[in-house]
Amino acid sequence: MKGTVRQVRFYPRSVQLLMVNQFTINLGFYMLMPYLAAHLSGTLGLAGWLVGLVLGVRNFSQQGMFLVGGTLADRFGYKPLIVAGLMLRIVGFATLGLVDSLPALLAASAATGLAGALFNPAVRAYLAADAGERRVEAFALFNVFYQAGILLGPLVGMVLTGVGFRLTCLVAAGIFALLSIVQIRALPARRADGAETGQDGGRESVLSQWRGVVANPPFLLFSAAMTGSYVLSFQVYLALPLEVRRLGGEGTSGTAAVAVLFAVSGLSTILWQTKVTAWCKARREPGRAPALGLLTMGAAFVPLLIATALPVPDGGAGRWLLAAVPPALSALLLALGTMIAYPFEMDTIVRLSGDRLVATHYGLYNTVCGIGITLGNLLTGAALDAARSAGVSALPWTALLALGLVCAAALYGLHRTGRLKPPAPKAQADPVTV
Secondary structure (H helix, E strand, O other): OHHHHHHHOOOOHHHHHHHHHHHHHHHHHHOOHHHHHHHHHHHOOOOHHHHHHHHHHHHHHHHHHHHHHHHHHHHHOHHHHHHHHHHHHHHHHHHHHHOOOHHHHHHHHHHHHHHHHHHHHHHHHHHHHHHHHHHHHHHHHHHHHHHHHHHHHHHHHHHHHHHOHHHHHHHHHHHHHHHHHHHHHHOOOOOOOOOOEOOOOOEOOHHHHHHHHHOOHHHHHHHHHHHHHHHHHHHHOOHHHHHHHHHHOOOHHHHHHHHHHHHHHHHHHHHHHHHHHHHHHHHOOOOOHHHHHHHHHHHOOHHHHHHOOOOOOOOHHHHHHHHHHHHHHHHHHHHHHHHHHHHHHHHHHHHHHOOOOHHHHHHHHHHHHHHHHHHHHHHHHHHHHHHHHHOOOOHHHHHHHHHHHHHHHHHHHHHHOOOOOOOOOOOOOOOOOO
C-alpha cells in the first residue's frame, strides 16, 4: 500500500484529487445503497415490486443518461459536471433518508442515478487527459481507490445503519457535500481539447457529436466485446452469493462465506493492481491485455464447474468449505481478470476516440455496458433457475465460461486485425495559392 501512495505522488494534483474523489464517492455510495432495499421493505413496508422499482429507477437514470453526461462534459468542461453530479447526489441521498412517499423516493432515486451519469464520464476523461502518457498506470491506481471505497463503504454503513438508516443517508450526503466543497476550491478547471469545434471551425452540434461517435465501428465493436467483462464481474454480486447461499444456507455461516467473496475481490485489487498492470505493460501489447483479462474472467468459473462434480456433504465443515472455497477462487480470478483488463480498457477507449470527445465516448461505452449487464443478469438468472429445475448445476457456470471465451476471442480478433489502433488523423486540405 505504501508503494501505491508513493506512485500517486508523482501525478499532477488534479489526478491525485480525482483518485481521492473516486474513493470518497464509492465510500458514500456503498455505505448507503446495500442497505436501501432493507429500509424500503422493512422500515417503510413497501411491497417487493415497489422496492425493485425504486432501485431500478436509479439504475435506469444512470445508465440511460451516461451519454448525455459525457456530451455535456465535453461541451462545458469536466469540472462543472463533476461538481453538479456531486451536488445532485447530496440532494438524492438526503431525500432518501427524510421522505417516505413513493413519488419522493422515486425522484430521489432518479437524482442519485443522474448524478453518477454526470460525474462518471467527466472524471475518467479528466483523468485520461491529465495523466498523459502514464494514463494506463493512472487508471490502475484509480481502480485501487475505487475498490477501497467499495470495500470500506458497507462496513461504515453497517455501523451507521445499526443506529438508524436516516443517519446513514445524512452522513453520506454530508460526505458528498464536503467533497463538493473540495472540488470547487481545489480542482482546476479542465476542458476537452477541441471538443466543440466542427470541421468548419464553428460550434459542433450535439447530434453531430453523437453521429461522430456512433460512426466509429472499432469503438462500437470494442464496447460490445468488453460488455462481457462487466457481465462476468457482476456475478460477484449475483450468481456467486446465490451459490454460496444455496450450499451454505442463510445462517451465520452463509453470511460469512458471502463476506469472504467481497473481501477477496476488494483486497486483492488493492494489494496487487499496480503490480499486475506493471507486469502486463512489460510483457503484453496494450491491445492484447483486455483479451487476456476476459480469458481470465471466463476461467474464473472453472472452480465452480469442477465443484458441481463433487458430492455435497450433508453438513459441517465440509459443506461450508464447498460453499465458500470455489466461489472465493472464482471471485479472486474475476478480480485478477479485471486488474489485467481495466487500465488498458480505459486507455483503449481514449485511443479509439482519437483523443476527441473522450467523455462522450466514455458515456456511450458505459451505456452499452449497462445494457449488457442488464441483459446478462436476466440470462444468468434464467440459467440459475433452469439449472435448479433440471438438476443440471453446471449449466450457469458453463454459460459464463463460454461468454468469457467468446468475448476474449472477439477482442483478440480486433487486436490482430489492427482495429484497436488509434484512428488515422484526417488529412487537411492544402491552402490554395494565387
